[in-house]
Amino acid sequence: xxPLMLATGKIxxxxxxxxxxxxxxTIDMDIVWATLFAGGIVLALGFLLVxxxxxxxxxxxxxGWEAIVDFFTDLSDSVIGPKGRDIVPLAxxxxxxxxxxxxxxxxxxxxxxDWLPPATSDVNLxxxxxxxxxxxSIGKGxxxxxxxxxxxxxxxxxxIMLPINIIEEITKPITLTFRLFGNxxxxxxxxxxxxxxxxxxxIPVGEIVWKPFDMFIxxxxxxxxxxxxxxxxxxxxxxxxxx
Numbered sequence: 001x002x003p004l005m006l007a008t009g010k011i012x013x014x015x016x017x018x019x020x021x022x023x024x025x026t027i028d029m030d031i032v033w034a035t036l037f038a039g040g041i042v043l044a045l046g047f048l049l050v051x052x053x054x055x056x057x058x059x060x061x062x063x064g065w066e067a068i069v070d071f072f073t074d075l076s077d078s079v080i081g082p083k084g085r086d087i088v089p090l091a092x093x094x095x096x097x098x099x100x101x102x103x104x105x106x107x108x109x110x111x112x113x114d115w116l117p118p119a120t121s122d123v124n125l126x127x128x129x130x131x132x133x134x135x136x137s138i139g140k141g142x143x144x145x146x147x148x149x150x151x152x153x154x155x156x157x158x159x160i161m162l163p164i165n166i167i168e169e170i171t172k173p174i175t176l177t178f179r180l181f182g183n184x185x186x187x188x189x190x191x192x193x194x195x196x197x198x199x200x201x202x203i204p205v206g207e208i209v210w211k212p213f214d215m216f217i218x219x220x221x222x223x224x225x226x227x228x229x230x231x232x233x234x235x236x237x238x239x240x241x242x243x
Contacts (some may be wrong), residue, residue: 034119038100042093068092072230079234083144087233090136094129095226101125102184102218106211118218120184123177126225130176133229141236153238176228183221 018030045061052059058066072091076084101119119125142150154165 028122028124030117031119031122031125034101034104034116035125037116038097038104038119041100042096045096068095072226075227075230076234079230080237084230084233084237087140087230090133091226091230094133094229095222098129098180098222098225099219102222103215105218106215118184120180120221123181126180126184127173127177129225130173130180133176133232134173137229137232137236140233141238144237149238150236172232176225176232179228180221180225183217 018028020027020029045065049061049065053062069088069092072088072095073085076088076091080087098120103118104116105118105121107116138150145153154162154169156165
């Protein structure tokens with residue numbers, strides 16, 4: 001895709017300056033670093049929780065984790081039922097990882113391009129997560145319902161719906177990818193727009209005004225991705241069609 005030119009700013013969709021080319025492949029190292037950094041934060045929070053957890057008065061970190069787990073447990077119970085409880089850790093992990101990735105953009109690194117951009121602003125990470133969720137949900141559905149019953153849901157409620165249901169199934173990872181990527185990329189795009197159009201002395205003001213809203217969008221997108229993960233598992237396992 002050719003670069004998009006906006007005033008004096010040059011914006012390239014999915015393009016990053018920090019790259020390496022092993023075996024003829026192009027790897028965006030800034031996205032790799034940002035993803036590993038976000039993953040490290042999630043793991044650190046998890047290990048810290050394990051050290052602090054207790055059955056008495058919980059700390060703030062434990063309360064936060066318990067609130068997230070309880071939310072997705074209730075969601076899984078309403079969409080899938082008790083048999084969907086094993087999906088809760090996946091939904092929680094996806095939510096926390098995406099939220100951390102989305103919020104990395106508020107960390108100033110003083111480097112151009114940014115050393116720690118929101119990893120979800122590159123289409124590769126959302127695509128990888130979307131395909132993982134899609135394949136995993138299909139496998140879970142086949143294991144739960146059996147191959148014949150799982151294939152049979154493509155003809156529900158009527159056999160004439162077969163082509164539409166197949167298209168819907170195939171497009172799930174595509175829509176899941178671009179829903180996350182598009183919204184997060186739009187947030188990074190707005191920062192570039194502010195830098196390109198605002199006078200230099202107003203750029204900090206513009207970013208201060210925009211960043212809290214961008215963080216809120218990042219929270220919503222992480223929540224939507226995790227919600228849809230549970231919904232896709234529910235549909236594959238046979239209890240999500242009515243929700």
